[in-house]
Amino acid sequence: MKRESSWGQRLGKAGDYFRDGDLTGLAKEARRFWAWKRREPFVPQEKPVVSFAPQERKQVQDLGPFDGFLRFQQGAFGENHLIAQYDPYLIRYGEYRFTLEMLSPQPGETILDTGCESNIFILYLAYLGCNMIGVDLNPQVWDLLRERKERVEAETGRDLQVDFQAQDATQLSLEPESVDKVIAISSVEHMFSDRGPGDRLAVAAMARVLRPGGLAVLTLPMSNGGPFHESPHGDAGFGAPYRLYTPEALEERILSHPELETVSLRYLAQTTPDPCYEDLGFFRFWMESLTEKERAKWAWAVPILTAVFNPIVSREEGEKRLETVNTALICLCKKEKPAGRGPDHAGK
Numbered sequence: 198m199k200r201e202s203s204w205g206q207r208l209g210k211a212g213d214y215f216r217d218g219d220l221t222g223l224a225k226e227a228r229r230f231w232a233w234k235r236r237e238p239f240v241p242q243e244k245p246v247v248s249f250a251p252q253e254r255k256q257v258q259d260l261g262p263f264d265g266f267l268r269f270q271q272g273a274f275g276e277n278h279l280i281a282q283y284d285p286y287l288i289r290y291g292e293y294r295f296t297l298e299m300l301s302p303q304p305g306e307t308i309l310d311t312g313c314e315s316n317i318f319i320l321y322l323a324y325l326g327c328n329m330i331g332v333d334l335n336p337q338v339w340d341l342l343r344e345r346k347e348r349v350e351a352e353t354g355r356d357l358q359v360d361f362q363a364q365d366a367t368q369l370s371l372e373p374e375s376v377d378k379v380i381a382i383s384s385v386e387h388m389f390s391d392r393g394p395g396d397r398l399a400v401a402a403m404a405r406v407l408r409p410g411g412l413a414v415l416t417l418p419m420s421n422g423g424p425f426h427e428s429p430h431g432d433a434g435f436g437a438p439y440r441l442y443t444p445e446a447l448e449e450r451i452l453s454h455p456e457l458e459t460v461s462l463r464y465l466a467q468t469t470p471d472p473c474y475e476d477l478g479f480f481r482f483w484m485e486s487l488t489e490k491e492r493a494k495w496a497w498a499v500p501i502l503t504a505v506f507n508p509i510v511s512r513e514e515g516e517k518r519l520e521t522v523n524t525a526l527i528c529l530c531k532k533e534k535p536a537g538r539g540p541d542h543a544g545k
C-alpha cells in the first residue's frame with residue numbers, strides 16, 4: 198500500500214515536470230524508475246554470509262581505549278580527520294585500535310615506532326606520557342611530524358617526548374633490551390635490505406632491542422587470498438617496495454623468531470553486517486563509486502565505518518575467508534630469559 202502511494206506521488210511529480218517542461222526533473226524521475234525496475238529482488242539466504250559476533254557489535258558502540266585516540270585527534274586537529282584522509286582503505290583506525298588494546302601504553306614506558314612516518318599515532322602515545330623513539334629511513338618525515346608535534350604541544354600545553362632518528366630499522370643502532378615496547382604499523386612490509394630479507398631482519402632487530410617480557414605490535418598487509426607477493430622496487434600495484442603476506446608467509450617470516458612468542462594474531466577482514474550483500478560490497482562502493490571529495494565528507498564517520506565494514510576478526514574466522522582479509526594484526530612478546538641462564542651460569 199505504502200509503495201503504491203509513493204509511486205502515485207512520483208507519477209504526480211513526473212506530471213508536474215512534464216507540465217513545466219523541466220527535462221532535468223523528468224530525466225531524474227526516469228532514472229529512479231529504471232533503477233527500481235532493475236533492482237534485484239531480495240532473497241533471504243539460508244545462512245548468513247557473515248554474522249556479527251556480539252563482541253564486534255560492542256566494539257562499534259564502545260571503542261574502548263581507542264576512543265581516547267579519536268578524542269585526541271579531534272582535539273588537536275579539529276575537522277581535519279588526518280587519518281581518514283591518509284587512509285581511504287579503512288585500515289589504519291583498525292590497526293591503531295588493535296595496537297592500543299594490545300599495548301596498553303603506560304606513562305614512562307619507552308616505545309619504539311619503526312617506520313613511524315609523519316602519522317600522529319606516535320604523538321598520541323607521547324601525549325599519554327610514553328617516551329617515544331620514532332625511526333624512519335626517510336629523514337624528511339620529521340619535518341611534518343615535528344610541525345604536528347608542535348601543534349599538539351600548543352593545543353595541549355604538554356611537552357611530548359619524541360626522539361626521531363633517521364635510521365634503517367633492519368639494523369637498529371639502539372642498545373639491546375633498551376625499549377619496553379615496539380610498534381610497526383604497516384611498515385615492515387616496506388623494509389628491504391642488501392643483507393637479506395628486510396622483514397626478517399626488522400623482526401630480529403626488534404627482538405634485540407626489546408626488554409624481556411616487552412611487547413611488539415606489527416601490522417602487515419595480506420594478499421586477499423592470493424600468493425605471497427614481494428616487490429623490492431614497487432610495481433603497478435604499489436609504487437614503492439612492498440610485500441603482501443599469506444598466513445604461511447607470516448608464520449615463516451614474522452612469527453617464527455626464536456626469542457619472540459605470539460600473543461595474538463587477528464585480522465582486519467571486509468565484512469557486511471547485512472547477509473544480503475557480499476562482504477566486499479561496501480568496500481567497492483566506498484573506493485569505486487565515491488570520489489575522493491565525497492569520501493572526505495564522510496571522514497568523521499571513518500572510525501565507525503572501519504569498525505563495521507573492516508572489523509577485527511579472529512585468526513580462525515579470517516583464515517576461513519582469506520579473500521576478504523586485508524591486514525594481519527600481530528602482537529609478539531619477547532621471551533623471558535630462563536632462570537639461571539645469566540652470564541654467571543655460562544657453560545654450566
Ligand SMILES: C[S@@+](CC[C@H](N)C(=O)[O-])C[C@H]1O[C@@H](n2cnc3c(N)ncnc32)[C@H](O)[C@@H]1O
Pocket residue numbers: 311312313314315316318332333334335338364365366367381382383384387388389
Ligand atoms: C606506510 S609508512 C608507515 C606508516 C606509519 N607507521 C603510520 O602509522 O601511519 C612506511 C614507512 O616505512 C618507512 N621505511 C621503509 N623502509 C624502512 C627501513 N628499512 N627502516 C625504517 N623505515 C623504513 C618508510 O620511509 C615509510 O615512512
